[in-house]
Amino acid sequence: MNAALPEEIFSFCPRCGQHTFAPRRPGLLVCSSCALHFHVNAAAAVAAVIFNRHGQLLLLERLHEPARGLLDLPGGFVDHMETAEEALRREVMEETGLTLARVAFLCSFPNRYDYRGIRYHTLDLFFTCTPQEGSVPHPADETAAVTWRALDTLRPAELAFESVRRVITFLNA
Ligand SMILES: [Zn+2]
Numbered sequence: 575m576n577a578a579l580p581e582e583i584f585s586f587c588p589r590c591g592q593h594t595f596a597p598r599r600p601g602l603l604v605c606s607s608c609a610l611h612f613h614v615n616a617a618a619a620v621a622a623v624i625f626n627r628h629g630q631l632l633l634l635e636r637l638h639e640p641a642r643g644l645l646d647l648p649g650g651f652v653d654h655m656e657t658a659e660e661a662l663r664r665e666v667m668e669e670t671g672l673t674l675a676r677v678a679f680l681c682s683f684p685n686r687y688d689y690r691g692i693r694y695h696t697l698d699l700f701f702t703c704t705p706q707e708g709s710v711p712h713p714a715d716e717t718a719a720v721t722w723r724a725l726d727t728l729r730p731a732e733l734a735f736e737s738v739r740r741v742i743t744f745l746n747a
Contacts, residue, residue, distance in 0.1 A: 621649030
């Protein structure tokens with residue numbers, strides 16, 4: 575089943591209630607009755623690139639949809655009024671128990687994230703991260719398994735999202 579864009583499922587204006595709410599362009603809905611402009615912006619998300627001393631990359635097997643069972647980097651959505659670095663440290667702690675010592679911005683790729691029938695657009699921000707000395711990852715609440723993989727063993731079909739495939743290609747270049 576294809577997920578629908580928010581622009582495709584909203585047709586009644588949430589302010590005036592008229593059946594006059596329509597997309598003007600991707601990411602913008604406008605009501606022709608009361609002139610409400612409503613933006614559906616890309617959500618910011620963060621992900622951690624963490625290598626061990628053998629040059630293997632830390633990956634998580636996703637426990638939940640979307641992309642259940644596929645491999646993903648630790649990370650998640652940035653909350654309102656949170657910095658990307660704060661979101662990164664929070665999500666990595668929640669998902670792996672790792673405390674990050676250093677984080678440095680690496681690159682960004684756009685992504686599509688289908689959840690309960692809705693397609694969200696995200697901008698995924700990737701950071702190279704160094705865990706605190708002696709900090710060992712273990713699967714936490716949202717994770718099925720923690721695994722270390724050499725980049726050249728990863729097949730695109732194993733990876734959860736297009737943005738993760740693109741960052742693996744970026745790291746291999
Ligand atoms: Zn309206």
